[in-house]
Amino acid sequence: MTEAPQLAIGIDIGGTGMKAGIVDLATGSLVSDRVRIPTPEGATPPDVLATARELIVLLGDQAKDLPIGVCFPASVKNGVTLSAANVSDEWIGLEANKLFSDALGRDIHFVNDADAAGLAELKFGVAKDQPGLSIMTTLGTGIGSAFLFDGKLVPNTELGHLIWKNKSIELYASASARERADISWAKWTKRLQKFYSHVEMLFTPDLFIVGGGVSKNPEKFLPGIKTNAPIVVAQHQNNAGIIGAASLVLG
Known part of the structure; x- marks a missing residue:
């Protein structure tokens, strides 16, 4: 049984x-x-x-x-x-x-x-058994982040509130910012590039993971993001x- x-x-x-x-x-x-x-x-x-x-x-x-x-x-x-x-x-x-x-x-x-999204990827997704620092980013109404280091969550990072032009960068680069500004995916990708380049300069992660609502459409923006670390879509996407x-x- x-x-x-x-x-x-x-x-x-x-x-x-x-x-x-x-x-x-x-x-x-x-x-x-x-x-x-x-x-x-x-x-x-x-x-x-x-x-x-x-x-x-x-x-x-x-x-x-x-x-x-x-x-x-x-x-x-x-x-x-x-x-x-x-x-x-x-x-x-x-x-x-x-x-x-x-x-x-x-x-x-x-x-x-x-x-929570980071924990899902750590326990059941692309961050499982991943050594070093993985940074999970969730792109939606704002920009959320989770630091996953050698199998452990480092809680309460808030990379969406990094300052860009005197405001939180999520007001410039989140998925909802693209909708508010009514800009193309290509233009939004350039905004995201600024975010990921800045985060990489600060923390030098071993892996970037992209989640949130837009993770179901990675082909529209992810190929345009260039980072030294691999950048992949969350296995569990918006779930x-x-x-x-x-x-x-x-x-």
Whole structure:
């Protein structure tokens, strides 16, 4: 008799959408449909919690009593959100881990969204067994980052907030910046090149990993990025946050 797979729910809270799925923690694969609800306007704590409840309902009976990992666009330390990117400032200094645990009635594991994506690649993707420094970047509403060094996560890096022209570089080079500026993929690639060249100069990584919403269209920009380190697409693409958040249950 084979042992049933260990399952957990991953919830990925982003600036524009909230997504969830049930993950097999042995393989890092989704065993449910991915469900998505737009992030509520303003992304206040009560509204985000209400949407998280809706996502769990959408996952159906299989989600009942499963542990939950949550990833969120903020620096997270000891379950407390220390910043707020593309969400309400009410999250700053909030005991988010306890808030979610009380609201959802079960054990919660809370982490930064890009760190969750990095964990997915570290445990189940292209960063597995990769020596040295891998830098995961998530290109979406903002730019998230995760440092993965010799199989360990170095949490709470915020490369999207490197300063470019007196502002956070994510306002210039994120996927949403391309849409706001209504520029071609080629022009956006030139912006991304500035970002990756600067990061490489600062940290000299052994590998760049590109995730986020645009990772499903790598042919439109990745060939135009030139770095000394290899630059590859995240294996789990835009599901990496869900998978990495769920993997927190493993400890």
